[in-house]
Amino acid sequence: MNPILEIFSQGEEVVTGQTVDTNAAWLSEQVVNMGFTVTRHTAVGDKLDDLTALLREISVRADCCICTGGLGPTSDDLTAEAVAKAFGLPLEFDEVAFEQIQRFFARRNRVMPESNRKQAMFPKGAERIDNAWGTAPGFSLRAGRCWFAFVPGVPSEMRHLFLESIGPTLASRFLLRPDKLITIRTFGLGESAIQQRISAIEIPAQVQLGFRASSDDVQTKLLFPHDYPEAALTALVGKVAAELGDNVFAIDGLGQTSGDLVFTVDQLMTTGKHTMAVVETASQGLLAAKCIGKDWLLETRYEQSLERLCQKLGVTVNINDLPATAQAIAGEIHKTGTADFVLIQLYSGDKQAFHDKELAINLHNTLLTKDGFFQAAGSVAGPIERKQNQAALLALDFLRRYLQQKEL
């Protein structure tokens, strides 16, 4: 039997629907992968009685509970107080936590408001969880049957604290036999297209198949029991990946470090010692923004008017021949710059089509490398933010395919 874990989210913004509780899903996925069985998620608002009642319920029902939110400095942040009340523990001042909070403000040249002192008060017996990413330290505590960990609700801080502190602690505190999760990440195929492609593959009953579509990729998930034979696992993953072909940009869970599309592109560009200059239109800066801090991205430019960009570069624009225009722009940028790759991301379709979620635009990507010009086109519909995001991803995926010598 796996140990039972519950997720508890605190905040009026969650129960009133101002915030979608993405923390609960993210944490659940992490702990399920570790070998816990998650039985409940509960969210309550900033009311002391609701909080204490829930803490007591969970303390007799679960082996472990991760609680997010309610650790801030303001009067509606009640977690520590609720824990103290629920389990009859006095609140105690933690000198080290207080110093950390003060340092957080000092590093930013800001004066610590008096209200932040509250964040250094923990229930007696609690262990502090240091937080290098925000002002609020977390804490952990055993009560009844349950080991509780309390962390801030800000997603970035919560994730850091889980990955660097709570996760490792859980692994040492509990006897876990995790199932093995393999995630095949693709770009360019929808969920139903993937399902159709792999429909002929026989998936054994003890292997769970699932899908997850996000704005940046579609993930095909295979969950294997902890004692599933290694060779059979590798063979099945290989079969599925083969059906998805060149759309696969990463496979998580097979031992190599992997990540999102930018991660894959970054590895390829760094390994190949390439540098790149970009021109963006539909993505309007988002391609460069996604590559934050990557040394190989030397420059990007966005110009609303393609005519003006061409004029500045001294290139002839032909609005009816975007591939030729893109080649001319790429050639000019290559000549005057130092990057060995030039990527031009253009689109055709009028302004109305770009803004209207019912209409599609056509995307044209052109890549200039030492091997010459490479081009590919695609089309995207939906809200303007989706078009922007897909334009950035399609261009990056085009680059990935070139670097991996896949079909463009």
Added chain:
Amino acid sequence: MNPILEIFSQGEEVVTGQTVDTNAAWLSEQVVNMGFTVTRHTAVGDKLDDLTALLREISVRADCCICTGGLGPTSDDLTAEAVAKAFGLPLEFDEVAFEQIQRFFARRNRVMPESNRKQAMFPKGAERIDNAWGTAPGFSLRAGRCWFAFVPGVPSEMRHLFLESIGPTLASRFLLRPDKLITIRTFGLGESAIQQRISAIEIPAQVQLGFRASSDDVQTKLLFPHDYPEAALTALVGKVAAELGDNVFAIDGLGQTSGDLVFTVDQLMTTGKHTMAVVETASQGLLAAKCIGKDWLLETRYEQSLERLCQKLGVTVNINDLPATAQAIAGEIHKTGTADFVLIQLYSGDKQAFHDKELAINLHNTLLTKDGFFQAAGSVAGPIERKQNQAALLALDFLRRYLQQKEL
């Protein structure tokens, strides 16, 4: 006192984190606006005992509960069975529901699998909720203190059923007096700094004060009872906004359309008929990306090396005097372009400081308009993505302040 409502989501995909429960937030927002107080969200998996225990808990705790999921045809869809068991009611076959399910398949020229018959079985005393958007009808039922509505978990079906059936039913069943929510949006002040600034203002006990910090702004929320006098509401909101001063960029709930910082900047730029060219460094394209589809943004460029950018523009770079360098760049871009505003977003601090979450970088914004040069500096620490985002926002907020003639 508002009636108490709880949200209950059923599904293994929710508790295991495969699916983010967006239904709960959407439903909560709807019912809070109608005048309910939402006290809890709970999600449980497809286990009969967990489901019956939760149903019984809620039946003594809440006046109303909306439950999503578990109405499908498969063996793990247990809602009707759990309701029957929890409240000692036999399951009864509903002829009309069965005909609807058969019609759904007939219209799609598909044969109804035998398993779908189960979806026409409801606990005795339940009222059917017709579903024109999928196979599974919902149902409602009073048990103990609570009126329950059970609907499918597919978001599109759930939303239709709520808007067209459950919402109107709730409005007629409950005496509702919705509260009035005012949200004051600020940039540049932390949650605790805000609390300190407004600490001298006396907030009447019947007004709820709350805060919500996201990566893009901090929201100060004032929730007024439905019968709070209009003049007193306006006066209190005015007092709070005055303490937050020039950091306030929008106030939601007072009748005018409002939105995020980009929305405010967009309105100001459009009203003033301005256009703008941007140079980004730390934000690396994100400033432009946030302004997707805004006509007044004519161009952005990002160049990793400030030296190379200056070289291309024929401008002398002085790394020790960023304000002077920014002025020179802005002047050159203004001369050769058509935009009436030029915004230069630079930062000082070496590459290591940019990447290291423990270190801060200094941001320098320069705006050139017909009134001359305006400059402001700030500092930001944290992970590189946070520095990038803050750099983009700080530059946009600087522009907003100039346009609103606030302190820069």
